[in-house]
Amino acid sequence: MFQEFTWEFIVGHMNYWLFIVLMMTGLYVVVARGNLVKKLVGLNIFQVSVFMLYISVGKVTGGTAPIFPTDMKIDPDVIYSNPLPHVLILTAIVVGIATTSLALALIVRIREAYDTIEEAGILEIESAICREENRIHGEAMGGRG
């Protein structure tokens, strides 16, 4: 199965390799970073990698920008790139912006409520609340909780 990994194949699919690298980088940052803003940055990198995948799909070898001349005299010899993935990604970009802004708004509120945006600090506060709850409600139920 490794025969297909020729030099042309590897270089010719550069966009896709970079897509995979970006995607895994983004996903790793989301998982590994404790700071909520950095997590969000990772999430953005992850999302942007998908934009790259789609735009690479739309590329047609030798194709030009998919814009017809204003006089609509279309030369049948001209090859155009596929515009559909670009349009889809415009939508996905809008979704990404909405997600980012909502996440940032949530982070602001978390900062107000917890006085930290580090995951470790938040977890500490939340487990303290949980312990307190379990103590109160556990005792009330005869230590069963």
Add this chain to the structure above:
Amino acid sequence: MATDVTQTAASLADHLPVLQVLVPFIAAPLTVLIGSRRLAWPIAFAASAAATAIAFALLMQVIGGGVISYHLGGWAPPIGIEYRVDATNAFVLLLVSGISTVVLIYARVSVAAEVPRRQHTLFYTAYLLCLTGLLGVAVTGDAFNVFVFLEISSLSTYVLIAQGAYRDKRALTAAFDYLIMGTIGATFFVIGIGLLYMATGTLNMADIAERIAEQGSNRTVQSAFAFIVVGVGLKVAIYPLHLWLPNAYTFAPSAISAFLAATATKVAVYVLMRFIFTVYQPGFPFAVNTLIVIIIPFAVLAMFAASFIAVFQTDFKRMLAYSSVAQIGYILLGIGLLSETGLTAGIAHLFNHAITKATLFMGVGAFVLRAGGSFYDRIEGLGRTMPWTSAAVVIGGLSLIGVPGTAGFISKWLLVQAALEKGWWPVAMLIVASSLLAVVYVWRVVEALYLKTPGTAAAAAARDVPLGMLLPLWGMALATIYFGFDTNLTLGASRTAAQALLAGGFGAH
């Protein structure tokens, strides 16, 4: 293609598929533009009720096995976006809009108590957007459109969950966690769609299905399937991907917990079914292997692990959240059995569990309103002081276990039958055994409600909630009993849907 497909849109009735989405979608900004706190709820309710009526009309048109194809803007598919309604999604549409309407009646009092007044207008806007997204996911026949609507519903869901922060600040982190996981899920889904587009050059589900059938299995199509299952699996909360769910349901406002538990995960299950059975044919070997090797074991694991965790909770609401993860296991098991009975059981359980969980979460909201919390020690003795609310909760609990005479019994019974039909009797035993765990966790609630004396002053002074909350609660509770006896609608629609799904394609053969 099919002969019974409606092509032209001449009258308003022909526009029903798009009106299904447009009514709540236009009502959402309307609430903001009018800007009146007093009018926000009536607008939301009217839109939701209209959506329910439309969904009912659609279901009546397709319950016999027909298909409605609606061309958005008059552009014919596969180039234009197509809305395609068959028995499966008409059933989901009716479920989502119906639950939404009942929960809205309940929300009027419940939300007033749990969310500050100044937020009410925007709260109902977000609610309507969430409804729009969920209905859109169900109605569309275009793969990328699914992603867009999924994100509309998800983004508004994050906002709605965060509204619980006025009672407990952990709602904020619950919403943030869900946002991170939900976005990863949606992005995985969109990668899967991208790969499908690479392999087939189209985004129309029926069209993708035809081309996959033509070209057979290849690595691109297989990895697309993997990405889609994991992506949607995060939204469904398939067992190991469920981590966002308990906190989100526990800290969201009660009305939102009821709405989400009954609709959001169910719509995601629908998307999963649509992709497994319609886009990929039921016989697609890679999909079949995924179901048998991955989905079924995790479904069984969910039934036990999540039920087991539910037994040890001290909070009624959190217990219900874990029980939801377990119940999703039953639905997925039904789908994974890949037989007509199994799929019918899965779809019927999707409906029955939705009304059961709506009842229970609304009951929790009532306890929160009167006793100030849903921890077991707070709700002790409420069976005496809040008899009507508690009775409805008990009915919901019985349906959760699957006691005969309730909706939960019908679908679980069918599920056991489906497992036996396949000769998988150990699975049938596991279904029964996991129901025993449900008996334990429901009993803990019943014990707290009826066998204890009120532990707090609030519980002792509690009285039944206002009719605005009690009526929808009892409406749902009676529905769980009704659908436990009259199974024509649920099983009829589920069976038509199952047959259509197993036939492959988009009901167009």
